[in-house]
Amino acid sequence: MEAANVPARTKLLQAHGLILLRRMLLIREFDARAGELLASGEIMGEIHQYIGQEAVAVGVLAGAGAEALVGSTHRGHGHLLARGCAPRPMMAELYGKASGYCKGKGGSMHITSLEHGMLGANAILGASAAIAVGAAFAEKTTQSSRVAVAFFGDGAANQGVLHESMNLAAVWKLPVLFVCENNQYAISLRADHGLSVRDVSSRAAAYGFDGRSVDGMDVLTVYEATCEALRRMRTSSLPFLLEAKTYRYHGHFSAEAAILKHPYRPEDEESVWQRRDPIARLRGELLAHGFVPQEELDALHGDVRAEVEDAVVFARQSPPPSADEAFTDVYATEVAGLPDGVR
Amino acid sequence: MPRIRFAQALHDALAEEMRRDASVIVLGEDVRCGLMGITTGLVDEFGPERVLDTPISEAGFTALAIGAAIRGLRPVVEYQISALPYVAMDQLVNQAAKLRYMTGGQIRIPMVVRVTMSGAAGGLGAQHSDHNYPMLAHMGLKTIMPSSPADAKGLLKSAVRDDDPVIVYEDAKCLSVRGEVPEGDYATPLGRAEVVRNGGAVTIVAIGHMVHEALRASELLDREGIAAEIVDARCVLPLDTHTVLASVARTGRLVVADDSNSFCGFAAEVAARVAGEGFGLLRAPIIRCARPTVPVPFSPPLESAILPSAAGVVRAARQPMEAHMPAGKGADGCT
Numbered sequence: 001m002e003a004a005n006v007p008a009r010t011k012l013l014q015a016h017g018l019i020l021l022r023r024m025l026l027i028r029e030f031d032a033r034a035g036e037l038l039a040s041g042e043i044m045g046e047i048h049q050y051i052g053q054e055a056v057a058v059g060v061l062a063g064a065g066a067e068a069l070v071g072s073t074h075r076g077h078g079h080l081l082a083r084g085c086a087p088r089p090m091m092a093e094l095y096g097k098a099s100g101y102c103k104g105k106g107g108s109m110h111i112t113s114l115e116h117g118m119l120g121a122n123a124i125l126g127a128s129a130a131i132a133v134g135a136a137f138a139e140k141t142t143q144s145s146r147v148a149v150a151f152f153g154d155g156a157a158n159q160g161v162l163h164e165s166m167n168l169a170a171v172w173k174l175p176v177l178f179v180c181e182n183n184q185y186a187i188s189l190r191a192d193h194g195l196s197v198r199d200v201s202s203r204a205a206a207y208g209f210d211g212r213s214v215d216g217m218d219v220l221t222v223y224e225a226t227c228e229a230l231r232r233m234r235t236s237s238l239p240f241l242l243e244a245k246t247y248r249y250h251g252h253f254s255a256e257a258a259i260l261k262h263p264y265r266p267e268d269e270e271s272v273w274q275r276r277d278p279i280a281r282l283r284g285e286l287l288a289h290g291f292v293p294q295e296e297l298d299a300l301h302g303d304v305r306a307e308v309e310d311a312v313v314f315a316r317q318s319p320p321p322s323a324d325e326a327f328t329d330v331y332a333t334e335v336a337g338l339p340d341g342v343r
Numbered sequence: 344m345p346r347i348r349f350a351q352a353l354h355d356a357l358a359e360e361m362r363r364d365a366s367v368i369v370l371g372e373d374v375r376c377g378l379m380g381i382t383t384g385l386v387d388e389f390g391p392e393r394v395l396d397t398p399i400s401e402a403g404f405t406a407l408a409i410g411a412a413i414r415g416l417r418p419v420v421e422y423q424i425s426a427l428p429y430v431a432m433d434q435l436v437n438q439a440a441k442l443r444y445m446t447g448g449q450i451r452i453p454m455v456v457r458v459t460m461s462g463a464a465g466g467l468g469a470q471h472s473d474h475n476y477p478m479l480a481h482m483g484l485k486t487i488m489p490s491s492p493a494d495a496k497g498l499l500k501s502a503v504r505d506d507d508p509v510i511v512y513e514d515a516k517c518l519s520v521r522g523e524v525p526e527g528d529y530a531t532p533l534g535r536a537e538v539v540r541n542g543g544a545v546t547i548v549a550i551g552h553m554v555h556e557a558l559r560a561s562e563l564l565d566r567e568g569i570a571a572e573i574v575d576a577r578c579v580l581p582l583d584t585h586t587v588l589a590s591v592a593r594t595g596r597l598v599v600a601d602d603s604n605s606f607c608g609f610a611a612e613v614a615a616r617v618a619g620e621g622f623g624l625l626r627a628p629i630i631r632c633a634r635p636t637v638p639v640p641f642s643p644p645l646e647s648a649i650l651p652s653a654a655g656v657v658r659a660a661r662q663p664m665e666a667h668m669p670a671g672k673g674a675d676g677c678t
Binding site for chain 2 (some may be wrong): 069071100101102103104105106110112113114115119120122124127130131132133134135136137138139141142148160161164165167168171172328329330331332333335336337338339
């Protein structure tokens with residue numbers, strides 16, 4: 001058979017390359033546009049851009065499948081878009097509009113769509129991974145085959161609750177794929193200044209399960225590693241720790257450059273990582289193999305930009321929440337005697 | 344009606360709810376053996392999959408319970424002492440209390456956190472003796488603290504059935520209290536205080552074991568001709584201000600008996616509400632009988648010097664009888 005001689009990577013590229021590229025482009029364009037809107041003062045607060053890390057969310061969530069339950073982080077836009085959440089209610093959430101996924105009550109750091117299997121985006125490092133372990137527990141208890149994907153970063157890798165959760169997940173044999181997005185910095189602290197080990201994945205051994213570190217700048221590698229990790233989890237009935245080495249091109253949060261007197265990253269570091277840019281790499285491979293013509297790639301990029309712009313228009317035109325909304329969704333079971341605001 | 348111990352009532356509530364609803368699970372440290380006898384034996388009936396001994400990881404297993412609740416289970420978490428909520432504070436305050444709101448109501452977290460052996464059981468020092476039941480209510484978490492076996496059973500059942508996180512404080516000094524418990528299935532609604540003794544001279548709002556201290560105090564006060572009405576608040580949040588105000592309307596005087604730190608505490612909240620909504624009903628300043636805000640000392644004479652008791656309630660209840668508005672001192676009257 002001819003197919004048997006084709007390298008596995010080429011087969012992956014042909015089968016999934018275009019859709020993976022589209023998702024990565026959407027993340028990049030969404031967060032780039034959101035950054036502009038924040039800088040111009042059109043949206044409030046802060047955003048933590050996912051730009052540079054696109055291969056991780058897209059590769060992991062494509063590999064984990066649509067059924068996986070996902071614990072997301074403060075840098076979560078990429079996870080949602082990789083999962084297929086819609087740009088319109090996401091952008092509306094950044095605007096604090098009633099049409100946002102969380103009715104404007106969550107904001108950038110907490111955008112969630114439970115119907116997409118997103119368990120919440122958490123601004124406390126390590127917290128969502130610990131909650132994802134609980135979701136995996138519930139799935140195991142109800143004999144479902146769903147797994148949980150727990151995203152965290154190199155910063156949260158040193159958070160106590162995460163270690164407790166890895167131990168619990170191992171002791172109770174829970175189907176959790178821990179994914180460390182090592183983007184090299186915990187705010188300003190270099191990963192190797194905060195971590196006792198070179199590879200976060202090596203810590204899995206301390207909890208009695210397997211781990212692996214991979215190139216987080218290559219979506220096909222991340223995808224393949226995720227599929228392999230899930231196979232390992234099924235045979236071992238144990239969690240798995242996948243570390244993706246990646247890089248955020250922007251600051252920890254979007255306005256960082258404006259307030260930091262001294263940059264904490266070497267000048268040439270970003271350009272070194274940019275040379276491994278996951279989008280440029282996948283694009284180049286698709287073109288080199290002739291799987292997609294240049295014009296189609298250009299059109300795709302245009303489509304993605306239009307989709308983001310459509311989300312911006314939607315968000316701008318959506319009505320703000322009424323003031324009464326500040327007092328709803330506090331409790332699921334309402335009874336007399338709850339605090340003043342509750343209706 | 345059968346008379347049973349408070350701890351037995353809690354056990355029966357858990358067992359009945361686990362029988363009724365297969366999604367109810369119990370987890371915590373040593374829950375299979377159950378050091379206080381509350382969860383003892385549950386593993387025999389419901390199996391190790393629903394009664395889980397956890398590692399010493401309060402933050403981790405609380406987060407696990409939150410995740411499991413989001414996915415439809417009804418976890419009942421146990422902390423063996425009242426210092427342990429401090430260890431899991433992020434999970435309780437940032438996660439359990441906020442996730443529903445932050446997601447615009449997309450999720451429910453039907454979990455119960457039982458803080459058992461809460462308060463000063465005696466001689467255990469500062470890190471085993473806090474009685475911090477107002478703490479999480481301050482951040483909006485539903486918080487209950489029954490004083491009788493009947494309420495222990497009925498309120499815990501309501502907590503399990505509630506679709507929000509509910510913190511259940513099990514007062515160390517109530518665990519061995521005996522009392523009548525209705526037969527059959529019943530649930531006591533959250534947020535309803537109960538008048539447990541009628542009297543026309545002074546209202547004593549109490550919670551947890553302070554209800555029993557207040558009852559003892561009321562007998563002593565009777566000898567002085569002071570007829571105390573005692574309201575068992577039963578819940579910190581939701582708080583039944585209505586029943587308190589109705590009692591103050593009859594007596595014109597209010598003492599709050601609260602075995603927690605007085606500063607920014609439960610008694611302060613009750614006092615503020617009555618002063619704000621029932622100022623015209625008051626004939627004397629409101630008196631708080633609560634703990635001074637210091638760590639609990641080990642030495643028995645020091646410990647008893649700071650903990651509220653029946654004698655403290657008596658002293659507190661005399662003050663509004665002697666005071667005349669507006670000249671009252673308004674000071675803490677307990678210690």
